[in-house]
Amino acid sequence: MLDVTSIADAELVVLLKEGHRAAFSEIYARYQGLLYIYACKIVKDEDEAEDIVQDIFIYLWSKHSQIQFNSSLSAYLYSAVRYKFFDLLDRKKVRVDYAESLGKFLDTGVAITDEYIREKELANLIEKEIARLPAKMREVFELSRKAHLSHREIAQKLNLSEKTVKNQVNNSLKELRFKLGLFSILLFLFK
Known part of the structure; x- marks a missing residue:
């Protein structure tokens, strides 16, 4: 050896x-x-x-x-x-950067997710309430808010007067505000 x-x-x-x-x-x-x-x-x-x-x-x-x-x-x-x-320093920096990034996400990410969920729930509720409107009122409202037609265009399309269209849109908004206003209060109380 x-x-x-x-x-x-x-x-x-x-x-x-x-x-x-x-x-x-x-x-x-x-x-x-x-x-x-x-x-x-x-x-x-x-x-x-x-x-x-x-x-x-x-x-x-x-x-x-x-x-x-x-x-x-x-x-x-x-x-x-x-x-x-130097490799050790790089790995520690990556860990620190990751920890900071994770901390920022946890600070803001949860709130963003909660807001997103609430927004989706509210959108679903609005859609349900729109579906509960009387048929003609719902049709006028959807043409106004979803199809973005003017009162005059809706009146021509449905053979109604502009005043009737305006009243239908205003009545739908009043009804939705009332129903959704109650929901907002309940949402605030149970939050």
Whole structure:
């Protein structure tokens, strides 16, 4: 078995790239403690520092044949700690942004949903009350409010006088205001 404890870092890297577990174990033994101390200084949290160092060594072993060491092993490992720290900051920022966004939604989203539901209920109630109007009054009202016809156009279409159309629209509005006014009061009381 190869004694790797006295081998230089550059040779350890060559052995690591070839898949020698002993080389990986020696790199871990040499740098784990130093990287942990360095990570603690940067992160200011021992658990997160430990996670960063473990992630680096997991990556180092899982990608050992693919990693390109453009500088020394120690420079690579210390740079990896810094990059992991920046990744951690990015993830925390995303969490904070998400939490803020969720908070804003909870503050306004519930009210919007409640208003939307109330609006739909009111629209349904209005439609029901319109359907309860006498047939001719309902027809005149729908032509006025839904088809957006003028009193003159409605009068011509239904062979009525403009005054009759005007009275029918006004009577429908009075009736709807009365019925929907009671609903509004009840809605306010049970809100």
